[in-house]
Amino acid sequence: MTLSAPRQLDPNAFRTSAIDFDQLAERGYVVVPNFLEAPYCQRLFEYAQSLQPTDWQQAGIGRADQYTTNTAVRQDKIRWLQRDFQLESAYLTMMDDLRVQVNRELFMGLFDYECHLAHYPPGAFYRKHLDAFKGRSNRILTTVFYLNPEWQEADGGQLVIYGERGEVLETILPEAGKLVVFLSDVFVHEVLAGNRDRFSITGWYRHNTSINGVIDPTR
Numbered sequence: 537m538t539l540s541a542p543r544q545l546d547p548n549a550f551r552t553s554a555i556d557f558d559q560l561a562e563r564g565y566v567v568v569p570n571f572l573e574a575p576y577c578q579r580l581f582e583y584a585q586s587l588q589p590t591d592w593q594q595a596g597i598g599r600a601d602q603y604t605t606n607t608a609v610r611q612d613k614i615r616w617l618q619r620d621f622q623l624e625s626a627y628l629t630m631m632d633d634l635r636v637q638v639n640r641e642l643f644m645g646l647f648d649y650e651c652h653l654a655h656y657p658p659g660a661f662y663r664k665h666l667d668a669f670k671g672r673s674n675r676i677l678t679t680v681f682y683l684n685p686e687w688q689e690a691d692g693g694q695l696v697i698y699g700e701r702g703e704v705l706e707t708i709l710p711e712a713g714k715l716v717v718f719l720s721d722v723f724v725h726e727v728l729a730g731n732r733d734r735f736s737i738t739g740w741y742r743h744n745t746s747i748n749g750v751i752d753p754t755r
């Protein structure tokens with residue numbers, strides 16, 4: 537009997553599908569199912585699952601000295617991605633390529649990108665919020681990428697995006713490979729409680745507002 541060797545994936549070659557930039561420009565958000573090929577999603581999913589409790593931290597709200605953990609608002613655990621870890625670096629490279637594309641297509645002048653893995657245990661949620669406040673933050677564009685294969689409607693954990701008048705614009709299942717991109721200071725959104733462990737990578741493209749060498753000062 538011959539066992540086939542596990543397919544080698546080159547983390548420097550994450551292959552992604554195209555984004556509808558017109559839709560992003562017109563509506564301010566876009567949902568891209570199957571943004572990343574399944575074997576790469578699976579690798580990221582397995583990686584997230586393999587992390588130990590000490591690799592995660594309780595998520596907080598706000599930045600710098602306004603940082604607080606408030607489990608009444610959000611209950612996920614996070615891990616900021618770093619270049620030191622190969623797979624994390626591959627994801628960062630993929631998203632930096634996307635940053636360059638967005639700048640080319642939409643002239644957004646996005647300067648850098650930060651992102652974290654998020655783990656929502658069963659029952660965890662993130663109440664309605666904005667990721668940035670007009671003129672108060674350098675977070676411009678939010679990206680959410682989902683890692684769970686075979687996520688069903690009955691599993692819950694949807695991302696709900698609201699319009700200006702509080703109406704529901706989209707209810708999005710967190711399915712492996714799906715990427716959601718939206719303007720950080722425009723769309724109120726929330727994560728509904730689910731009944732499975734839910735893994736994702738949330739990130740933000742930012743403008744450069746560093747002053748005197750202090751990146752993202754608290755204002």
Ligand SMILES: O=C(O)CCC(=O)C(=O)O
Nearest residue numbers: 662667680695727736738
């Ligand atoms: O996981 C999601 O669907 C959204 C997460 C989110 O809103 C956030 O981390 O700010």
Ligand SMILES: [Fe+2]
Nearest residue numbers: 665666667725
């Ligand atoms: Fe958010």
